[in-house]
Amino acid sequence: MTKIDNTTRYERLRERYMNGDIDRRSFLGLIGAAGAAYGLVTPYRALAQDVTQVRFDGWGGVVSEAFRKHAFDPYTAKTGIEVVDGTFGGGDEYLSRVKASQPGEYNIAHLSGVFDYARYAGLGLTSELNEANIPNLEYVIKKLVDVYRPITDGKISCVPYDYGTTGIAYNRKFISDEEMQEKGAKILIDEALKGKISGWGDWRTRIWFGALQTGQDPNNATDMEAVWDAIRAHRDLSLKYWTSGAELMSLLAEEEIYVTEGWSGRIYALQEQGHDIGYMDPPNGYGWQECLFVLKGSPMEACEELLNFMLAPETSIAVAEGQNYPPALDPQKVDLGAKIPTLPAFDPSGTLEGLTFADPTYWNGNEAEWSKTFGRVQKGY
């Protein structure tokens, strides 16, 4: 039997109607039914048909350009599968989009750390990667991979890609290195700097630094009231909370603020631009990793092959140099070139012993309550 496409089908239907073979009501009914069927089936087509494209969502900018040049285009040339790359402004926003989508609509995302991984797992959005299809995974720091396994019963739904820290960035014109070393995280609640302080409007970061300012373990704060008070103090001294990396850079570069926490890669970019901005990771500073996460309902083999392209040392290194965050590649196994060892947070040993990562069980267990409370504290309560 010959298969006909929808256009031909509609043309034949119209012809029958024009010839008087079917009445108007039946004609309109059939058109409507065809439209409804198309609308209902389309979201699920990705699951049923041959894979022609894979969707990747990330942070955009230089990272996307590096991915396009070093991973997506070679991948398409080899497999014939097109990579559609989208961007998002933040992990929370992306999760909302995924939650509202159909399975298979989104495939791979460049997500933050273990915390988000656990969140996706909690929502049943994980997939199961066949690690044999990703040989380049062997170059990745083992500790970064293993941290995901307990969350998904020993399997993984992502590959680690890079890591960094959220430390304290300060303008050296107004704050000396000595003052910074002396005050540490408490500089963010120093009244002498009122109106020249900022911070990320992210509840996790605020609580983390609130814990540091009150001398507590960020992964096990026992006096939360003290932490909230520190967050209130910081709020009252702040000019504003920043909401994106671009805004962070602008506030520091324009000298609207003198001190804030900042993402290591963004601060390095400011330093590269010639701004005299210092960066310090206080003891127990906030370490994090990013991963390439494959969502449930995605074409697994195609995604695994793309991940392998993205993990290839030349791609990983190019992306790392573009975004100024060290790659997840083990420096003991791969030569990372000249620039990467100079990046903040880089660990030449590959053990990452010096970084403190968020404990996903602790943070996810308190997520609902703390994110809500922070929403209030942030607004003056």
Added chain:
Amino acid sequence: MSIEARERRQPWILLSPALTAITLLLFVPLLFIVVYSFWLRTATGADQSGFFLDNWREALSDPFYRDILLFTLKIAAITTLVCAVMGYPAAYFIARSRGNKAVLLLLLMLPFWISYIIRTMSWINILGVSGALNTLLLWAGVISEPIQMLYNQTTVILGLVHFLLPFMILNVFVSLDGIDVSLEDAATSLGATRWQAFVQVTLPLSLPGLAAGGLLCFVLAAGTYITPLVLGGPTDAMFANLVYEAIITQLNWPLGSALSLMLLAVLGLLVMIYNRYLGMAQLMKGLG
């Protein structure tokens, strides 16, 4: 089918595409939001379906939401007032100008060609510590150190006025343009001064346009979240920011739905009051 029956059906047939679109794109999503508002968010962020009044109880009884709602209405009211005071003279000038009315209206529409977010962010380059205004004042020797002008309630209102002023001007203009200028001449020929003629003739006749512009400005200002996010300080959040946070940051769609319906109800009430006293016809004229 009789002619009367056919005539009765005809408007509905003509209206059916619009009604279908409104039903599918407005009422059905709204219905989803209503249903969602009775669900619950579980600890993992997933939704638990059912009929729970928790979100509504929280939204209606928690003073936090009431205070932010009142703050939002206050900001929207100030913005509307500023738009009215600034927009009326501009609309009057355009309506009474001879020959170049089309050019002036085109100039009025120009800002709409630029993204609202870009327009809002442009204030950072104007009012920032290294912005145009501080640079000018420093250069002129008026100040010795940059003034901190950004990230407060005033800049939020400024950003909103910048966004909404054209809506006010257009509505007032439509109203003024429809008033016969000879009425003012008649009033002056009967002994009224130009000011009295304006206050007792033109202004009352243009009030529906002013009210329509006011309603639009108020509703749009009360529903915004970008402006306080970009130009506001830590405590300048408006009600729509709460909806954004509930849905995006906290992944609490049920509570976000209840909050958005609460805002919708308050603004809907205002529209109903407007419709009761002034009718929607004027608003449609202004929008057209």
